Amino acid sequence: MAKPLPEDPFIRDLVLRAQRAQLSRRTMLKGAGVGAAALTLAACSTGAQDKPKPAEDISDTDKTVRWDNWALYLDVDDDGNYPSLEGFEKQTGIKATYTEAVDDNDTYYGKVKDQLKLGQDIGCDVVCLTDWMIARWIRFGYGQELDRTRMPNVESNLVDALKNVDFDPGRKISIPWQGGFAGIAWNKDEIPEGLTSVSDLWDPSLKGRVGVLSEMRDTMGCIMQDLGTQIDGNWGDAEFTAAIDVLQKQVTDGQIRNIKGNSYKEDLVNGDTLAAIVWSGDITQLNAEAGEHWDFAVPDKGGTLWNDNFIVPIGSGHKKNAEDLINYYYDPEVAAMVAAWVNYIPPVKGAKEAMMDLDPELADNQLIFPSDATLANTHLFRTLSAAEEQKYATQFQAILLGA
Amino acid sequence: MAFGAFATGTAREQGPRRKSRIALLLLLPGILYLMLFFLVPLVSLVLTSLQEPAPMGDIGEYQTAFKWENYVDVIGTYGEHILRSFIYAILATIFALLFSYPLAYFIGVKARRWPLVQNLLLVLVIAPFFISFLLRTLAWKSILSDEGVVISGLKALSLMAPDAHFTGTGAAVVFGLTYNFIPFMTLPLYSTLERLDTRLLEAGGDLYSKPSTTFFKVTIPLSMSGIVSGVLLTFIPAAGDYINASRNFLGGSGTAMIGNVIESNFLVTLNYPAAASLSIILMAVILVMVTVYVKRSGTEDLL
Known part of the structure; x- marks a missing residue:
């Protein structure tokens, strides 16, 4: 009679591995490390596995x-x-x-x-x-x-x-x-005439003072829509690469100074950035905290949602x-x-x-x-397959790292 | 071991030659610690660096393999970043040495007459340690921002072009690295210079050598162990630093160092083999450079 498997998923996993005990070249390679190393490997192994099972719900007793x-x-x-x-x-x-x-x-x-x-x-x-x-x-x-x-x-x-x-x-x-939306924001004191589209960010007068987000889907979503791609539609490599080329050119030319996550707000406040692709809610908060200096707009060709x-x-x-x-x-x-x-x-x-x-x-x-009209001009970035996610993230990261 | 280099070079006493169980017992916790927290992660890192993508796997799924091509790939893709890291680290080390040596000399030699001044200056060198490394770097970022006093002042004096900027450039990253590692350079230098026998400098003068000759022939060789320790303590962490060069701190998209590449591969693109091979390359290059440096500087006995 087989013994029931231990409760703890980590130990259960180890026991299952031991039971399988296939002596292939791979497991030999794993065994080459000291015993403790094998333990670490089992814990860190990134190979495909069965999906984990949900834990038992103790809500009724533990509020x-x-x-x-x-x-x-x-x-x-x-x-x-x-x-x-x-x-x-x-x-x-x-x-x-x-x-x-x-x-x-x-x-x-x-x-x-x-x-x-x-x-x-x-x-x-x-x-x-x-x-x-x-x-x-x-x-x-x-x-x-x-x-x-x-x-x-x-x-x-x-x-x-x-x-x-x-x-x-x-x-x-x-x-x-x-x-929320991703769209464009600008410093009202420095750019009183305002901006309407993502291409306005590439104006020579803003050289070195433009920021974009390090969140791939928001930055690329805005640029792709500026190039006429429907981001919730059925686009592919060609459309993504076209937008990557735009981003690459603006970074190489020094038009875009920085590509940041949440910390982009500091750059707006200290004046390093005058115009940027940003998240909508941040601008409302920023105006409340640091004075009414900024305006936000959904780009005319579409923002991301x-x-x-x-x-x-x-x-x-x-x-x-x-x-x-x-x-x-x-x-x-x-x-x-x-x-x-x-x-x-x-x-x-x-x-x-x-x-x-x-x-x-x-x-x-x-x-x-947002009104229906505003919502109609913002779109969800379509869900990527695992392979696309890997490929596009690598392309986008390459620009962030200046490769 | 390389760690010996951080000691301040006094001759080691010869221990008893007999094998002793007690000595082994005393060593055991240390050995176990190193096994568990150095050797095991290292083996795991090497194995990760040789993994290949799992067939039909999702993002971030890899399986054990012997894919040594990972190393070739990352050198091809990120060679520029590897080179940049070491250039930045070497520059920062040189600047930190040029800045710290006179400072340490003043504190350790010239200020001997006034112990109070000596202590006060030492506190000033160490004081920045009381504030988080991240906060200090962020502070520099806002001091050096376009609209900050420094940059707008330089622009007003026409020392900088009106559309030029400092943050986000390589110079800003080297500046940040230098600043952050100055205490690591100053303290070892101070600890050797403090014990410098000034009578030897007088003897140099008595023998008709110019002050500069005395400095290069007497002071520098006597403080070599401090220089080596300071350089190692600055160069090794600077080469792997990913805070100063990060886009969120003093860097920009053109200043990424190897640490930033590893971070991006590990956290964002989930390319663990690439991140692991880059880490191994970083360790190997540092090891080679440090060995050559220590041998060339004539302080092998420190190793």
């Missing part, structure tokens, strides 16, 4: 939920508390731990991927990541399937446009948290609590409370009406509650 999110992405008061999250704790009795642990999709993935692969707890029960990273998690089976019947607010208030996405048909695993989405990591034992949390944030009043602070687009029906009571001026802000 806690741990939420990893980006910086400045939840309403916060002067004492550093999160009012909306306190409301959640009061309403449900679930103790929530909020951590600004996501600095960047890639670095976060680099930090948790090995545990995810083994189905282990990554120290959070729900995390918000961008569409394309969510697509990768779903491909690898790193997200738990959510129970929509436990989330009536999501069922009724999720905006129609986001109910179905190509990487998660029917939104079974991911639920949108906030969305993206969403960050909740996902429950495969190793989390608090799926039900996480579902309660997601459900709570789909209450229009809560969504308006968050939107009033973070200034991104809430994916919640009725949030605009709730905002009317909270702050009528913000309810008219096109960047938070």
Whole structure:
């Protein structure tokens, strides 16, 4: 009779490997390292494996939920508390731990991927990541399937446009948290006449003072649309390469000074950058913090639209609590409370009406509650296949590294 | 071992020759530590550097193989970055040495008469350590920004072209590296110069040598162990540094060093074999350069 496999996925994996024990050249090579080295290898091995299994849900006995999110992405008061999250704790009795642990999709993935692969707890029960990273998690089976019947607010208030996405048909695993545009922004004091399209950034008068984002899909999405490509359509290598050539030329000529992630805001403030491809919500926040110096526009030929989405990591034992949390944030009043602070687009029906009571001026802000006309001019970057992702990311990184 | 170079060159005492179990026992924790946290990761790194993409694999999926072509590929693709890293590191080391030597000489030799001044100056050299390396680099970034006092002042004096800028250039990266590693250069120099016997300098003068000759024939050779330690402590981390050259700090898209390439391959494109082979190349080149340097500078006994 075979012994049952151990519970711990890491040990189970080791036992399974030992049972297989194929004495091929490859395993010999692995055995060449000292015993401890083999152990490390087993843990770090990146070869294709079976998808991890979801962890057992202990939500009923353990009323806690741990939420990893980006910086400045939840309403916060002067004492550093999160009012909306306190409301959640009061309403449900679930103790929530909020951590600004996501600095960047890639670095976060680099930090948790090995545990995810083994189905282990990554120290959070729900995390918000961008569409394309969510697509990768779903491909690898790193997200738990959510129970929509436990989330009536999501069922009724999720905006129609986001109910179905190509990487998660029917939104079974991911639920949108906030969305936004990438478009162009400029310093009103230095460029009073304003900008209308991405090609305006290539004007000689702005030489060395232009910035673009290190997020490939936003920068390339804007440039590709400027060249006339429909980014949510069926484009291929030729269209991408044409846009890469434009970017390469502007970087080589010194027109583009810098390609940055979140830290591009400092460059706008200190004046190194006068015009840039930026994220919409940042400009609203920046104007509030550092004086009304900047304007934002969706480029005339189109900007990009993206969403960050909740996902429950495969190793989390608090799926039900996480579902309660997601459900709570789909209450229009809560969504308006968050939107009033973070200034991104809430994916919640009725949030605009709730905002009317909270702050009528913000309810008219096109960047938070875009009109249909604005939305019609922004597009999602189509989901890439694994091979495309590798190829395009390498091309884009080559420019960032000045190769 | 190369670590011996960081000691300040006194003759080693001969230990007892007999094999001793106690000595072995005392060494055990150290050996285990090195095995676990140096040897195992190194073996794992070498194996990763030889991996090949898994057939039909998703992004970031690799399998064990013997794909030595990875090394050829990364040298072909990133040769420029490897070269740039070492040029920046060598420049930063030279500048740091030129800046630190007079400073260390002043603190260690000239300021001997005033112990208070000596201590105060040492504190000033060490004080930057109390603030995070990242914060200091970010501070320089805003000091040297286009609209900052320094650059706009230089432009007002026509010492810089109106459309020129400093951050994001190679010069800014070398500047940042030099600044950040000055304490690592100054402290070892100080610790040797502090014990410099000034009577030897007087003897040089008595023997009719010019001050400059005394400096090159007496002072420099006597402080060689400090120079070697300082150069190693500056050059090795500077070559692998990826903060100063990062686009988010003082660098731009034309200044990426090997550390930035490794970061990008490891985190963004998930090309682990390329990142691993670059790391191995970096280690190997540093090892060769340091060995040659230490041999040429005539301080092999330090190794």
